[in-house]
Amino acid sequence: GAVVSQHPSRVICKSGTSVKIECRSLDFQATTMFWYRQFPKQSLMLMATSNEGSKATYEQGVEKDKFLINHASLTLSTLTVTSAHPEDSSFYICSAPTGAYEQYFGPGTRLTVT
Amino acid sequence: DAKTTQPPSMDCAEGRAANLPCNHSTISGNEYVYWYRQIHSQGPQYIIHGLKNNETNEMASLIITEDRKSSTLILPHATLRDTAVYYCIVRSRSSGAQKLVFGQGTRLTINP
Numbered sequence: 001g002a003v004v005s006q007h008p009s010r011v012i013c014k015s016g017t018s019v020k021i022e023c024r025s026l027d028f029q030a031t032t033m034f035w036y037r038q039f040p041k042q043s044l045m046l047m048a049t050s051n052e053g054s055k056a057t058y059e060q061g062v063e064k065d066k067f068l069i070n071h072a073s074l075t076l077s078t079l080t081v082t083s084a085h086p087e088d089s090s091f092y093i094c095s096a097p098t099g100a101y102e103q104y105f106g107p108g109t110r111l112t113v114t
Numbered sequence: 115d116a117k118t119t120q121p122p123s124m125d126c127a128e129g130r131a132a133n134l135p136c137n138h139s140t141i142s143g144n145e146y147v148y149w150y151r152q153i154h155s156q157g158p159q160y161i162i163h164g165l166k167n168n169e170t171n172e173m174a175s176l177i178i179t180e181d182r183k184s185s186t187l188i189l190p191h192a193t194l195r196d197t198a199v200y201y202c203i204v205r206s207r208s209s210g211a212q213k214l215v216f217g218q219g220t221r222l223t224i225n226p
Binding site: 004006032034036043044045046049091093095097101102103104105106107108110 | 146152155156157158159160163199201207212213214215216217218219
């Protein structure tokens with residue numbers, strides 16, 4: 001099946017710094033990608049929809065100035081957590097649909113803010 | 115998109131069939147039933163989807179009731195590697211409606 005990669009897989013940063021997470025579709029083009037956040041023992045929560053060539057669409061309650069999304073090409077979307085705080089520590093997962101039916105997920109990025 | 119209800123957890127013996135139920139009583143005519151699973155600390159994995167007919171692939175079978183208000187995912191011969199959280203998601207196939215909204219899912223544990 002299609003492959004979606006994320007980089008880095010794990011990152012530890014200090015409070016107040018910014019962290020960028022990359023999501024790539026390796027063998028298909030994706031005009032849309034999705035970013036999710038998952039806290040321990042909880043389900044995935046959709047944060048935003050990343051749109052190639054236009055602004056991202058954020059879900060209610062997600063701060064667009066804190067979670068910057070850039071969909072620079074048809075195979076790359078980035079999520080930047082700005083001025084990270086310990087409460088931003090989470091598992092961040094991206095996904096990309098390959099058509100009307102299937103959607104492939106990246107392996108996730110575990111962010112720890114100290 | 116219609117909301118789904120799943121049992122929070124289930125256990126199954128290795129080698130037996132695992133039957134995971136999902137209720138989606140408010141499903142509308144153009145909405146599909148999707149199943150994904152998430153193994154610990156990994157991204158979700160697509161399993162199967164269907165509209166109204168039963169579906170089967172190399173991973174699982176999906177049985178949808180005639181009124182489409184519920185479905186069952188069947189893993190015919192469960193292995194230890196099938197231990198995961200299984201999510202039943204209902205969504206429209208219309209263009210632009212590609213985002214997936216995850217519920218709490220069912221934590222399936224396969225026991226040796």
